[in-house]
Amino acid sequence: MAAPFEGILETALYVDDLDKAEAFYGSVLGLEKISRAGNRHIFFRCGPGVLLIFNPAETIKPPLPHGTTGAGHMCFQVTAGDLDAWQAKLSASGIAIESEVLWPSGARSLYFRDPAGNSLECAEASLWAID
Structure with a gap:
């Protein structure tokens, strides 16, 4: 039997405007930006975990579909x-x-x-x- 999960490693949210998201999560909330890949995603450090911010219009494209809407x-x-x-x-x-x-x-x-x-x-x- 597998051991219980230790916590949440990452959480993902979806936004249409990565520039606004970058300003909000970086400047207003003060999260440390790990990386940004064009208009596809921005990753932020949040304590021991990671907050993934994806653009749903880009994440439906291969090779790594990763997403939802709403x-x-x-x-x-x-x-x-x-x-x-x-x-x-x-x-x-x-x-x-x-x-x-x-x-x-x-x-x-x-x-x-x-x-x-x-x-x-x-x-x-x-x-x-x-x-």
Whole structure:
């Protein structure tokens, strides 16, 4: 029997405008860009994992079809003490906070959108803590 997964290695989102995505994820969210391949994709480092941003019009082409269409969702893990600072940073950057949630576990989340309409979340790690 295989061992359990250790975590998420990569997460993919899809956008029509890689330039806007590069500015948003690099400048507004402060992620480190690993690489960009023309108008096909941009990869960013996010903690121990990688955020893949693909252009769906390009990823349907061989040799490596990799994709979907429509808005997706991902969640950034933040330290509990940093959630308010992220809310202030996003607001100062003109990013609307769509929702603030206090979960039954006591964890808090903020929801907002990237320029392509993907649903993004910043949440405290205790959201998915194992009892």
